[in-house]
Amino acid sequence: MPAKQALTGAEAIAYAMKQINPDVVAAYPITPQTPVVEYFAKYVADGVVDTEMIPVESEHSAMSACVGAAAAGARAFTATAAVGLALMHEIVYIAASLRLPIVMAVANRALSGPINIHCDHSDAMAERDSGWIQLWAENVQEAYDFTVMAYRIGEHPDVRLPVMINFDGFIISHGVEVLETLDDDVVKSFVGKPIKMYSLLDTEHPVTYGPLDLYDYYFEHKRQQIEAMKHVPKVFKQVAEEFEKISGRKYDLVEEYMTDDAEYIMIALGSTAGTIKHTIKELRAEGKKVGLVKPWVFRPFPKFELQRILNGRKGVIVLDRSASFGAEAPLYEAVKSALYEVAVRPQLGSYVYGLGGRDITPAHIRQAFEDAFKGYLIADEERYLGLRE
Template sequence: MAIKERMSGNESIAIAMRQINPDVLPAFPITPSTEIPQYFSKYVADGLVQTEFIPVESEHSAMSAAIGAQAAGARTTSATSSAGLALMWEMLHVAASCKLPITLACVNRALTGPININADHSDSMGARDTGWIQIYSETNQEAYDNYIQAVRIAEHKDVMLPAMVCQDGFITSHAVENIELLEDKEVRDFVGEYAPEDSLLNPGYPISHGPYDTATFYMEHKRLQAESMKKAKKVILSVAEEFKKVSGREYGLFEEYRMEDAEYAMVIINSSAGTAKVAVDELRKEGKKVGLIKIRVFRPFPMEELAEALKHLKAIAVMDKSEGFSSAGGPIFAEVRSAMYDLSEKPSVVNYIYGLGGRDFTVDSAKQVYDEIEDIKGTSIDDIYRYLGVRG
């Protein structure tokens, strides 16, 4: 039975963690994810979970402790943001290469340089190639639902990779929204018990984690990681089907919004999708055939599926809330444009860098983008790489 509540995105993640009841949670506070371990530490103090909560001295230590715990056979989770994720950098790669299904709540915030504490995606997009599954959340509800599903996805025998669930700092992490929670037992039954085939504490099958890997074996191990990431797509969809039976809520690799007869579309992630949907609805009332695709799963990237969903369009605006500093556009643009490469007839595709450091993205901003891509004629475009809402 659904429990109707009102809460912030951070609290919804903390509730999901409480219901999952992980064995270990190491964490270090950083804005705007601090509330997640703060809420959880109270659950520990109140005896609502049996989790070993480890307050560490840094985010590098948090992920190091998570790796040790998960390698020992303990279901482990954590939370961080921005520079905290950057400080975990080395250990993100270790967790993925050891194929340890740690789950991490990433509350998106701009990376320092200059100092900024507002939402953009430079943190998680910077970590996109560390070998972690990445799932993005438009709303508090999605953050909650995604986190519960992430445990099952990461721990699946065909995957065994760490997963981060992302949501926008302050915009959803601190904003209060209506939400439907599952019963504690429903969540516990859904995620099940963690029973790893390999662990450091299994005396009957001695193994090592993170040994020196020579050139003789390194490529083979990387290939195994890559194959697991490919297999994750099927597992993500399978877990979503099971979650729908429990919750009534439906999830895929991405969401198509008013795309059935669209001629122009926006590709976007996280909370900005909600703003853009309002613009789509208003423009539809004016008779304009516009639509939107919200990417939910960025790693593994749904290349074939996305190309199929976009191939009938005249023009596409790909929205990046982070810079790639490639001089050719942002990270989402690079992936989406690559996905379109094999199409015999390609839509025009342009990139918009927007919202950096928390710069507002409004309904009027989204309408401006749609107006501009409607004016595109053919595939020859001078300004493919654009900035939205920047001065000068």
């Protein structure tokens, strides 16, 4: 029977990993990720999982150990945040390039400097072109659910890509929420045995990982990665459908909230979507036709879904929890680009918020919606919510 539990996001992810029982977990502590592997280390110490836990000397080594383990045919997991993810950067690309379905939870935190430990999305955005599938959780429940789903997506023979589960640092990682967890045996049979391909330990079929790949073949291998990403939407939907059968919870590439008749739509990643839903309810009570689109999947970018949903709306407001210095913010840039070909382009507005953990309130969200109601969205102007001028 599904059980209600009160857990932090970090505990929920560790709990899902306990149920999955991966072969290898290699990790290095960093705020606010640390409790994920801390809770998991307890499962290892208590003998409730068979996992080989490798406490490494840096995040660069954590991802390197995961690459080695995954190439050997093991299910590998790590978790990190911010500068830890940045230190991994080199191997993050290698994991995707070698097509290893590693799963990594990222407790999103602002990149230094000046040093800051609180939530924003600059860490994950720095890896958006690394070739990882990026899932974005709004709350503890979604962080748990995505962890259960991740290996099924990444290990699929048409995909073979690593999966990053983003969950906002502190807000989700340390916030206790009630969630519904599945039974161990249900998770076990859903996740199944690892789908192994080209395992180094399969000595009957020897294989070389990581040979020099120059101008004669590198380009073709990048094209294969591009193709693998194109297969993700189909595979994600299949896995989500199966997941719905065991959980009753429905996932898609994007979540639509009160969009059916919405004239104005806000788009945001992660926990802020919850605050937006709250504000939308208030605005709906005042008769405003507003809605939310929350990408559950940011890489691959759900372009066609956004084109279908946003075409013909009056206004679209994109909230970014990271800046792109000298260019448009990453989510906004992608949404704006997606809307180039739609028949009836909505007014578009870009709002950067919440950098370094700056709080975002319903008042800020209302402020952005008010701009839209007044027809005062300017596509080439970046605005800031909660910033002191």
